Amino acid sequence: xxxxxxxxxxxxxxxxTSVKIECRSLDFQATTMFWYxxxxxxxxxxxxxxxxxxxxxxEQGVEKDKFLIxxxxxxxxxxxxxxxxxxxxxxxxxxxxxxxxxTGVSPLHFGNGTRLTVT
Amino acid sequence: xxxxxxxxxxxxxxxxxxxxxxxSYKTSINNLQWYRQNSGRGLVxxxxxRSNEREKHSGxxxxxxxxxxxxxxxxxxxxxxxxxxxYFCATDIAGNKLTFGGGTRVLxxx
Numbered sequence: 001x002x003x004x005x006x007x008x009x010x011x012x013x014x015x016x017t018s019v020k021i022e023c024r025s026l027d028f029q030a031t032t033m034f035w036y037x038x039x040x041x042x043x044x045x046x047x048x049x050x051x052x053x054x055x056x057x058x059e060q061g062v063e064k065d066k067f068l069i070x071x072x073x074x075x076x077x078x079x080x081x082x083x084x085x086x087x088x089x090x091x092x093x094x095x096x097x098x099x100x101x102x103t104g105v106s107p108l109h110f111g112n113g114t115r116l117t118v119t
Numbered sequence: 120x121x122x123x124x125x126x127x128x129x130x131x132x133x134x135x136x137x138x139x140x141x142x143s144y145k146t147s148i149n150n151l152q153w154y155r156q157n158s159g160r161g162l163v164x165x166x167x168x169r170s171n172e173r174e175k176h177s178g179x180x181x182x183x184x185x186x187x188x189x190x191x192x193x194x195x196x197x198x199x200x201x202x203x204x205x206y207f208c209a210t211d212i213a214g215n216k217l218t219f220g221g222g223t224r225v226l227x228x229x
Contacts, residue, residue, distance in 0.1 A: 044219045093161055107152055110161035
């Protein structure tokens, strides 16, 4: 089945540094990937839609200069948390749809998430 | 704002019992999907039900959809300890992005 690989699974960084999270679709192509943020025991909040070859679409309230998204190929999207602060500590999850199955009625395939802790 | 609200927020049952959780949403949808999340992991797709469908089965899972009430339910029959996880409904409105409900944390005690 479709596999999405997310790396790293855990990262601890100091306040003020930047962290890059990678999301790869291993056995399918994805023109669109989605980045979610999840707080403990809470739901997933969509942060942005990553579009291959074009700018990401950010949800209301998400700072695009804070959370940089790059989707350079059909199998890779990256999220960079710039100048991280403790309040950015969270669980970040990426997901993608298998392009070959279309967009309308196909499920999302999720990475295993990245636990970011900013000290 | 979240499209879906789930009920209950948490559920504790004995192995072998059935678990039922509900999801309500606010706007018209293309389809509704249920996902499972084990602690600290990504989500796994369980089942998708289209807006013109009323019921769908997959193994021990049964999903219903009532578009007139804007609600869905997920039933897990004959639960197992391995079913312990959080379950989320997600609505697909425009055929692209999904909006997730608050989730139901299910604990199945052996």
